[in-house]
Amino acid sequence: MDELMTCRLDHIRKAVEPCTLVIFGASGDLTARKLIPALYHLAKDGQMPEDFRIVGFARREKSAASWRAELRAALESFSRSHPVDSAVWAGFAERIDYCQGDMADAAAYAKLAGMIRDFPTEALQQNLLFYLATSPSQFSVVAGHLHEAQLLRRDAQGCWQRLVIEKPFGHDLDSARVLNHELTRFAHEQQVFRIDHYLGKETVQNILTFRFANSIFERLWHRDAVDHIQITVSEKLGVSGRGGYYEEAGALRDMLQNHLMQVLALVTMEPPVSLDAEPVRDEKVKLLSAVRRLQPGQVASHVVRGQYREGFVGGEALAAYRAEAKVNPLSNVETFVAAKVFIDNWRWAGVPIYLRTGKAMPLSASEVRVQFKAPPHVLFAAQCGPLLDANALTLRLQPNEGISLRFTGKVPGVGYGLRPVRMDFSYNSEFGAYTPEAYERLLLDAIAGDATLFIRRDEVEQAWEIADSIRAGWDGRPLEKNEFYAAGNWGPHLADELLTQSGRAWREPLPLT
Numbered sequence: 432m433d434e435l436m437t438c439r440l441d442h443i444r445k446a447v448e449p450c451t452l453v454i455f456g457a458s459g460d461l462t463a464r465k466l467i468p469a470l471y472h473l474a475k476d477g478q479m480p481e482d483f484r485i486v487g488f489a490r491r492e493k494s495a496a497s498w499r500a501e502l503r504a505a506l507e508s509f510s511r512s513h514p515v516d517s518a519v520w521a522g523f524a525e526r527i528d529y530c531q532g533d534m535a536d537a538a539a540y541a542k543l544a545g546m547i548r549d550f551p552t553e554a555l556q557q558n559l560l561f562y563l564a565t566s567p568s569q570f571s572v573v574a575g576h577l578h579e580a581q582l583l584r585r586d587a588q589g590c591w592q593r594l595v596i597e598k599p600f601g602h603d604l605d606s607a608r609v610l611n612h613e614l615t616r617f618a619h620e621q622q623v624f625r626i627d628h629y630l631g632k633e634t635v636q637n638i639l640t641f642r643f644a645n646s647i648f649e650r651l652w653h654r655d656a657v658d659h660i661q662i663t664v665s666e667k668l669g670v671s672g673r674g675g676y677y678e679e680a681g682a683l684r685d686m687l688q689n690h691l692m693q694v695l696a697l698v699t700m701e702p703p704v705s706l707d708a709e710p711v712r713d714e715k716v717k718l719l720s721a722v723r724r725l726q727p728g729q730v731a732s733h734v735v736r737g738q739y740r741e742g743f744v745g746g747e748a749l750a751a752y753r754a755e756a757k758v759n760p761l762s763n764v765e766t767f768v769a770a771k772v773f774i775d776n777w778r779w780a781g782v783p784i785y786l787r788t789g790k791a792m793p794l795s796a797s798e799v800r801v802q803f804k805a806p807p808h809v810l811f812a813a814q815c816g817p818l819l820d821a822n823a824l825t826l827r828l829q830p831n832e833g834i835s836l837r838f839t840g841k842v843p844g845v846g847y848g849l850r851p852v853r854m855d856f857s858y859n860s861e862f863g864a865y866t867p868e869a870y871e872r873l874l875l876d877a878i879a880g881d882a883t884l885f886i887r888r889d890e891v892e893q894a895w896e897i898a899d900s901i902r903a904g905w906d907g908r909p910l911e912k913n914e915f916y917a918a919g920n921w922g923p924h925l926a927d928e929l930l931t932q933s934g935r936a937w938r939e940p941l942p943l944t
Contacts, residue, residue: 447878449482449554451547455534455573456564457487457498461597463505465628466562469870471506475519478875484555487529488543495529502527511868534569540580547582557590559583560877563597570596571613578617585619595624595877598689599680600886603902604895611888624877625886629690631869634828634858636884638697638799639706641826641834648824649702651803653778658821660784661800662694663940665792667744669918670766675757681764683736686788688898692719693886694828695772695786698799699779708882712890719893721776730904735925737767738910739791742918749791749918763910766790769926770901785930787937791918796940797828820851823938833857 452470454462473479487498503524506515530546532539550556559582563570574594577583583592594614601607614623629635642649651657664686670677677685696715703710725733741751753760767789774784805821823837833856840852876884916923921939930936 447478447480447875448558449480449552450558450560450878451484451486451550451555452560452562452878453486453488453530453543453547454562454564455488455569457529458489458491459564461564462487463502464509465868465870466564466874467502468506468509468511469868469874471515471520471523472511472867473871473875474523475512475516478871480878482552482555483526484550485527486543486546487527488532488534488539489529490531490533492531493529495527498529499524499527534565534573534576537576537579540576540582544580544582554590557587557592559592560595561593562595567596567599567601567610570610571616574614574617583617583622585617585622591622591880592618593622593624593877593880594618595626597626599684600625600689600891601895602679602684604892604899607891607895611891615888620888621882623888624882625888625891626873626877627689627693627886628869628873630693630884630886631871631873632828633867633872634826634832635694635697636872638694638826639711642698643702652801654780654782656803657782658802658804659782659935660698661802661938662691662698662784662786662798663800663937664690664694664788664797665795665921665940666788666790667792667795669739669749669791670752670755670758672756674752674755677752677755677766678758678762678764682766682768682788682790683898683901687768687770687786687901688894689886691786691788692894692897694797694799695722695784696890698801698826699774699784701778706883708885711883712887716887716889716893718774718776719890719897721774721779722893722897723773723775724896724900725904726900727904730901733771733929734901734904735767735769735914735923735929736765736905736910737769737789737914737916737923737926738762738764739766739789739918740915742791742920744791744793744919751918752791763908765905765910767792767916767922767926768901769922769929771929772897783933783935785935785937787922787926789922792921793919794940796830798940799826799828800824800938801826802935802938827940831857832859 454466456462470479470485503515503520506520528546530539530543532542547556547559561573561577561583563573565573574583583594601610642652696718700714700718703714739752741754742749752758752766753762769785769787772784772786774782801824803822820837820839825835825837827833827835835856836854837851838854839849842850873884913925914923921937927937
């Protein structure tokens with residue numbers, strides 16, 4: 432049995448082959464802050480292929496040497512380990528090149544193709560990973576030009592080419608379908624890796640391990656034992672200079688449609704037949720398809736939106752959203768969303784799931800709280816009354832990553848006093864070792880061709896269906912006075928009513944000890 436289990440798990444990690452990574456948008460913030468530091472640390476830790484090349488593609492004129500110097504300076508600021516190892520950097524930098532060109536110019540792709548053809552091995556010339564750190568409007572443009580330049584082929588034999596694209600994957604269901612159609616004109620779905628960095632977080636990945644490797648909890652993970660589930664992703668910051676983007680997105684598109692839907696799927700999906708990419712993604716799609724769609728007239732009773740006014744977060748003043756640069760002073764864009772959703776399947780029928788995300792909140796935290804049904808009050812109600820709290824399991828995704836089990840214990844001493852107590856597990860205390868950044872894991876998986884932590888086109892479309900059903904209930908309706916909240920609070924009071932109307936209450940995230 433042990434040998435069978437070992438084989439079952441070992442085949443998941445695929446080998447990485449020599450390849451060339453081309454980063455479109457190489458002069459951008461994402462490249463400097465996340466991509467190059469992630470690739471550097473993979474190389475430093477011996478995780479990269481035996482041979483690789485990195486080519487930056489951007490419009491700005493610069494030499495390979497000057498781009499390397501920029502990246503070296505950025506690494507000093509954004510590396511997870513300091514100081515930067517000069518010997519490792521020297522070997523890493525030798526593999527970096529730069530191609531100047533406009534993403535709309537076919538001639539620039541011919542120049543890129545010529546540069547790649549000059550690399551010394553067939554693997555470096557034909558195993559190609561294209562990372563599109565660009566605006567979504569350029570995804571299909573870049574894919575089309577790569578295809579015309581014979582760099583992206585649907586019929587590649589004995590080699591591979593892959594596209595990695597960042598969210599947002601459209602701004603509604605229709606645009607997502609158009610984007611998916613455009614991309615798959617030039618590449619198979621199996622070649623398209625839609626990246627949501629949230630899925631690269633170690634604690635998010637651990638949700639499946641916690642659920643399916645621990646029978647003590649999995650047998651409680653259903654409607655007979657669970658009263659409700661709360662998923663919170665809160666941010667202390669406001670829009671932080673991203674007012675123009677947020678005016679187009681809002682909290683529904685920016686967070687609920689992707690991050691919260693992905694966590695919801697992992698927490699509530701059925702067990703996959705294996706941990707390979709397609710079985711896992713199949714179960715996520717099934718789960719998202721079972722999330723009840725709302726009719727426009729139902730949105731007001733199931734979803735609360737909000738927008739932050741001026742206030743204080745952590746003792747520091749924060750201006751109102753409407754006062755941010757590039758924000759309409761009469762904007763009706765939501766910076767907060769709370770929703771009550773139901774999953775219409777056998778496991779979760781009738782169990783409400785509460786989702787909440789917002790900006791300018793008291794703290795930044797991401798957690799899942801599974802609240803179990805309360806015990807009968809026959810034995811202890813007289814002694815402790817409201818102190819007899821329901822059991823709850825909290826998965827803290829960030830910060831202070833860990834798991835907390837809340838149950839009732841007897842207070843030491845004479846009498847029979849009871850109070851809730853916690854049993855905590857901390858990742859840092861237990862494992863100590865640094866967990867890799869999300870982009871390290873995701874880039875390595877893309878190089879290996881492992882799509883488990885990437886989002887399939889039908890996942891994207893199911894999630895947009897859910898978001899669009901909510902948006903339809905808001906269209907044309909301006910924000911009302913009771914939908915605003917002061918910065919530094921947990922959203923408008925209306926969000927509390929989502930739970931209090933059924934005798935429940937939000938549980939605010941607390942640091943794990």
